[in-house]
Amino acid sequence: MGDTMRREDTVRRHSRERGDNEKKSGDRSCSDFIWGLVGFLCEVCNFMSHEKCVRTLRSVCSCLTPTTITAPVAHCLIPAGHKKRFCSVCRKPTGGSSDLRCEVCELHVHSDCAMFSCADCRCSHLDSPQQSLDTWPHHWREGCSTSSCRCEVCHRSCGSSDVLTGLRCEWCGLTSHGTCFVSVPPDCGLGRIRAMILKPRCVRLESRNFSKMHLYRVVESPGAELDCSDEVDVSAAVIKDGSTAAADSGRQFLKVFDGDDAVKRGCSRTVCVSKATNNEEVVEAALKAYYLPDDPLDFELQEVGLHSNGHQGLHADGGGGVQNNPTHSEEEDILNRNGLNQHQDQGETWVLRAKPKYSEVLRVYQDWERSDSSFVQVSVSENVTAAMVLNEVLGRLGRQGDEQSSYSLQEVYMNHKQVMKQTLTPKDKVLDKVREIRKVSLRQMHQTRFYVVENRRSEVKVELLIGGLPTLLDTQEYNQILHQHLAVKSNLVTVGQVYGAQGWLSLYISCFSEAERIFMLAKDTTVSNKQLTSLVCPQIQVESLCPEEQPLLVNGGPLPGLHVFSGVPRFRMLVCGGDGSVGWVLSVLETVRHKMVCREPPLAILPLGTGNDLSRVLRWGAGYSADPPLSVLQAVDEAEEVLMDRWTILLDAQDLSQTGTDNGYLEPPKIVQMNNYFGLGIDAELSLDFHLAREDDPEKFTSRFHNKGVYVKVGLQKISYSRSLHKELQLQVDFETIPLPNIEGLIFLNIPSWGSGADLWGSETDARFRKPSIDDGLLEVVGVTGVVHMGQVQSGLRSAIRIAQGNYIRLTVSKEIPVQVDGEPWVQPPGHIIISAAGPKVRMLRRSKQKQKKHGSSAKDSASSGKDALH
Numbered sequence: 001m002g003d004t005m006r007r008e009d010t011v012r013r014h015s016r017e018r019g020d021n022e023k024k025s026g027d028r029s030c031s032d033f034i035w036g037l038v039g040f041l042c043e044v045c046n047f048m049s050h051e052k053c054v055r056t057l058r059s060v061c062s063c064l065t066p067t068t069i070t071a072p073v074a075h076c077l078i079p080a081g082h083k084k085r086f087c088s089v090c091r092k093p094t095g096g097s098s099d100l101r102c103e104v105c106e107l108h109v110h111s112d113c114a115m116f117s118c119a120d121c122r123c124s125h126l127d128s129p130q131q132s133l134d135t136w137p138h139h140w141r142e143g144c145s146t147s148s149c150r151c152e153v154c155h156r157s158c159g160s161s162d163v164l165t166g167l168r169c170e171w172c173g174l175t176s177h178g179t180c181f182v183s184v185p186p187d188c189g190l191g192r193i194r195a196m197i198l199k200p201r202c203v204r205l206e207s208r209n210f211s212k213m214h215l216y217r218v219v220e221s222p223g224a225e226l227d228c229s230d231e232v233d234v235s236a237a238v239i240k241d242g243s244t245a246a247a248d249s250g251r252q253f254l255k256v257f258d259g260d261d262a263v264k265r266g267c268s269r270t271v272c273v274s275k276a277t278n279n280e281e282v283v284e285a286a287l288k289a290y291y292l293p294d295d296p297l298d299f300e301l302q303e304v305g306l307h308s309n310g311h312q313g314l315h316a317d318g319g320g321g322v323q324n325n326p327t328h329s330e331e332e333d334i335l336n337r338n339g340l341n342q343h344q345d346q347g348e349t350w351v352l353r354a355k356p357k358y359s360e361v362l363r364v365y366q367d368w369e370r371s372d373s374s375f376v377q378v379s380v381s382e383n384v385t386a387a388m389v390l391n392e393v394l395g396r397l398g399r400q401g402d403e404q405s406s407y408s409l410q411e412v413y414m415n416h417k418q419v420m421k422q423t424l425t426p427k428d429k430v431l432d433k434v435r436e437i438r439k440v441s442l443r444q445m446h447q448t449r450f451y452v453v454e455n456r457r458s459e460v461k462v463e464l465l466i467g468g469l470p471t472l473l474d475t476q477e478y479n480q481i482l483h484q485h486l487a488v489k490s491n492l493v494t495v496g497q498v499y500g501a502q503g504w505l506s507l508y509i510s511c512f513s514e515a516e517r518i519f520m521l522a523k524d525t526t527v528s529n530k531q532l533t534s535l536v537c538p539q540i541q542v543e544s545l546c547p548e549e550q551p552l553l554v555n556g557g558p559l560p561g562l563h564v565f566s567g568v569p570r571f572r573m574l575v576c577g578g579d580g581s582v583g584w585v586l587s588v589l590e591t592v593r594h595k596m597v598c599r600e601p602p603l604a605i606l607p608l609g610t611g612n613d614l615s616r617v618l619r620w621g622a623g624y625s626a627d628p629p630l631s632v633l634q635a636v637d638e639a640e641e642v643l644m645d646r647w648t649i650l651l652d653a654q655d656l657s658q659t660g661t662d663n664g665y666l667e668p669p670k671i672v673q674m675n676n677y678f679g680l681g682i683d684a685e686l687s688l689d690f691h692l693a694r695e696d697d698p699e700k701f702t703s704r705f706h707n708k709g710v711y712v713k714v715g716l717q718k719i720s721y722s723r724s725l726h727k728e729l730q731l732q733v734d735f736e737t738i739p740l741p742n743i744e745g746l747i748f749l750n751i752p753s754w755g756s757g758a759d760l761w762g763s764e765t766d767a768r769f770r771k772p773s774i775d776d777g778l779l780e781v782v783g784v785t786g787v788v789h790m791g792q793v794q795s796g797l798r799s800a801i802r803i804a805q806g807n808y809i810r811l812t813v814s815k816e817i818p819v820q821v822d823g824e825p826w827v828q829p830p831g832h833i834i835i836s837a838a839g840p841k842v843r844m845l846r847r848s849k850q851k852q853k854k855h856g857s858s859a860k861d862s863a864s865s866g867k868d869a870l871h
Contacts, residue, residue: 030177031158031165044288046091048163059142059167059178062089063293065118066447070137070374072119072414074211076103086143086164089113089291105170106141116291118447119414122170125203125538135187136199138169142178153180171197173630193633196572198540198551205538206462206512211418214519215536250275255349256286256301259441263304263351286352290443298357299442301350354438358382360431364393367410367453380430387426393452410451411437413444423453461508462515463496465560466522467533469503478505485525485532486518493518497566501591502559506537535560542567552636553601558585559592566596572845573601574636578609579822583675586646586842590673604636604845611823613676613753617774618642619847622757639845643775645750647674648838649821654831667829673838676822677754680811681725681745682718682786684818688825689714718787728815733781733806741801743783745790748809748835750779755794760784762799769805775841778805809835 030053040049045062060068080101085094085108098111105122122139144159144166151158151166158166158177168175172191176184190197207215252275255268262268269289273282284296359381366374376396378389386409394407411433413420424433430450437445469481475498482488482495488507492514496506509515522534537560545551545568553561554574565571575585582605593599607615607623616622651670679687693714726740740746747760751774754760760782761772772780782800784790792798811833819828 030179031156031160044291045089053179056179058182061293062091062116063288063291065120066414066449069118069120069414071123072412072419072449073121073123074119074418075105075107075117075121075416077101077107077109077114077416078103080108084161087113088142088164089116091164105139106143106168108143114416115443117416119416119419123200125200125205125207127205127207136171136190136201137186138174138184138188139171140167140181141170142167144168144175149175151175151177151180153177153183193552193630193637195549196552196633196637199544199549202541202544203538204541205536206460206515207536210516210519210536215538254282254286254301256289257304257349257351258290258443259351259353260439261441261444268349283352286350290352292442292446298355300353300355302353304349304351352442354435354442356435360434362389362430362434362450364389364409365449365451366393366397367451380434382429382431384430385426386424386428386430389430389450390426390452397452406455407452408455410453412449412451414447414449415444460510460512461539462510462512463537463539464507464509464515464519464522465504465533465535465537465563466507467502467504467535467559468527468530469505469532470528470530471503472500474500481527482507485527486521488518489514497563497595499559499563499592502588504559504563506563537564540564540568542569545569552633555585558588562589562592562596565598565601566592569597571598571601572636573603574606574632575603576606576608578607578612579614579676580609580824582614583673583822586675587673589842590839600840600843602641602843602845604639604847606632611756613755613757614751616753616757617751618844619849635847636845638848640848642844642846643841644675644844645775645777646838646842647678647750647779647835648672649674649678650832650834650836651819651828652832652834653829672821674748674750674821674835676751677747677749678819678821678835679745679747680729680813680817680819680828681723681743682721682784683745683747683755683790684820684825685721686714686718686787686790687820687823688818688827689717691825721786725817728813728817730812730814731781731804732810733804734808735810738781738804740803741783742785743801744786745784746803747782747784747800748779749782750774755790758794758796760793760800761802764799766802769802772805777807777837779807779809779835780805781809807837809833811835 030050032050034048034050039051040054041047042061047059047061049057077100079097080094080099082095082097085099085101086092087094087099087110088107089109090113092110094108094110096110099108100111100114101108102121104124107117107121109117143164146159146161147157149157149159149166149168152174153176156177158175158180160166165178166175167178167181169188171188172194174184174188174191190199205215251272254271254273256271257263257268269286271282271285271289273285277285280296283299283301286301287294287296287299359379361377361379363375364378366376376393378392380389387404390404390407390409394404409424409428409430411422411424424430434445437448466482469478473481475495478498479495482493483490492509492511494508496508498505507518509518519534519536522532525532550570550572551565551568552572552574553565554576555561561573573585575582582603585603589601605612605615605618605620607621609615609623612620612622649672651672653667653670721744723744724742725744725746726742729740729746731738731740731746747754749760749772752759752761752772761780765771769780770776770778772778780802781804783803784793784800789798789800793800813828813830813833816827816829818825820826
């Protein structure tokens, strides 16, 4: 994590004794309160500490965060919402509409602080075939959120809802004080649900030209560009809570840019300083505004609009006094007696520049190890080339015998949005490169590293998944579409798996630039009036999976996830949605299972729909009750596997005459899959009317309460409904004709839940029928006499009329009739309907009845078996 003494010196250099004895706040190292004149406050990042804790500090100032990064990984920032958190840069509360959070790790930042965060996100994959880790380190993030968090080492409270304090591992959830975490074992056990996590060592992703927004399909907010924020004063004198020193007539404001790029984009920082300050203090305030930890004597302020060879500037003379630029006469001197421009109250703008140096000491990191001592310091002067730096670094790392041509010097910009890499040629002068970066942006130079990397000659293999294509075409026809609309290069692109039923196919591309071109072009291409979709696919290293691991696939659109997991021998799925989403996932799984190693992955449900009948039966609940995601994952881990029947419904529409003879087909036969129930008559008509009302005005159907109200209104309109459905249907169950009673609705049940939890079959015993089960290979056939009867069933006052049980159903429908399958309604023409078993049973996950245990936190448990406590 870097040098402890350097961190302590940095905090001391930017801190002052706190003088307000009427306020109290938490020490962000030990989490105890600070009272009165007994603590220190960092003027750069607002870190607070007791005087007694200063010598044991482990957390670094925000200006030193880039130096602590082990492996740079970009963040994935999206709007954070209004929940109170703390900014990881300035450590002040967030909660505004423009604040941001990382979708992958627990980074929270203000929008104007985002540019000062760096690429220290949680690593979810490895991007090189040569990388291999048998163990995984903790990923520490400052802030434990609540006071209920306990330190793993001293077992005292280490969290707070008032300040950003304590440390939390983003993998295993272990929490610790900032002064105690060095005593925690370095290897992370990945916590209670470790068996469900697809570990980073098992995932490879060729992601050189793609940002995390591309990789994780996270849509960035359409607001202002993060790197181009409005002018915000982040100096010690101007605070985010609005308590500024603007009313103080003895202070003035300077607009400061950190390089040519900021000047070009018009993005400055506002620095508030005293009119009686000296030049060194002005430069130091500008450095603090940009979170730069460098020595003020190495920098100067140049007035915007003047060239560097004839600039007007403020710079320190080493003794705290004023030193004018010698290239200007006394009349052109812009400094008054206090060292400031007499016209600066008018808001003049300045550029913060590094003074020219004839040599510098650079840190050069090694790419093949991940450790705190993985860099060497090299002095570079005017004529030092990249080849010379390589030669010195390899010698000091004990690799003198290695071929220098096997290595390169790489420049890595650790931006919070994307980690960008550029390889230097052997003849490039390193000092010129550093000067060029600093001229563009001092902040960019602060977030730039130089690495010695091995020249990897491994084959480039980027996999893209293209969707939105026409369905049911052959490979040659898909190739023609790709050449026509995307102009793919046959020598670089190979078609992989083809999923014709869904209109998806995978492409293997042997060139990064070609992969990026196809990825971006596909997003702006339509084929047959349908927008194409392009996704970057990771590669799962199946050989790195342990036998006890059973990773969890959380499904949105099912096909991409199933494609990526096609080679995984054992995994589980979690579907976030209602019964329709479950049916969608199971249908796609049915069509692609022959291409998968694990053909029957068990499926759990996070209920987000309106009915959620299957979710109720499997104990996942009637709806999502805002349970913490971690508790949901625990429940999935502890769930038991059960089998469930699925049924195929063949709807063969025919024009049946009164004599029962066929006069011809109206349309091709239609085949659908059924998981829950299939209904004809009054219940399907109610569903159809509700569905049509929602299609006419979808904006009104945004709340569950309103939806139920509309459904009740539709039902009341059907109270006097009379169709005599039994006269329009002929029913056969297991090849036996079954007479129908006087009913208005006929329903076939696979599960004991219908219409948001009603039990149509009932619990009474009947010697004629077997007790229903979701895996008994039988359908229960029931009838309802009308809307009133359905309302009584919903209220638990009655059951439906039991008619039959069987595994093969044949219906003859003489008139057009409303039907619905798992809540999806339509009007079915007359004809034949056949229901039969749909192949093998599917595996589902049923939530355990056992009360969830409260697990404690312990490092020993974190590294042990899957039954251990959750941190």
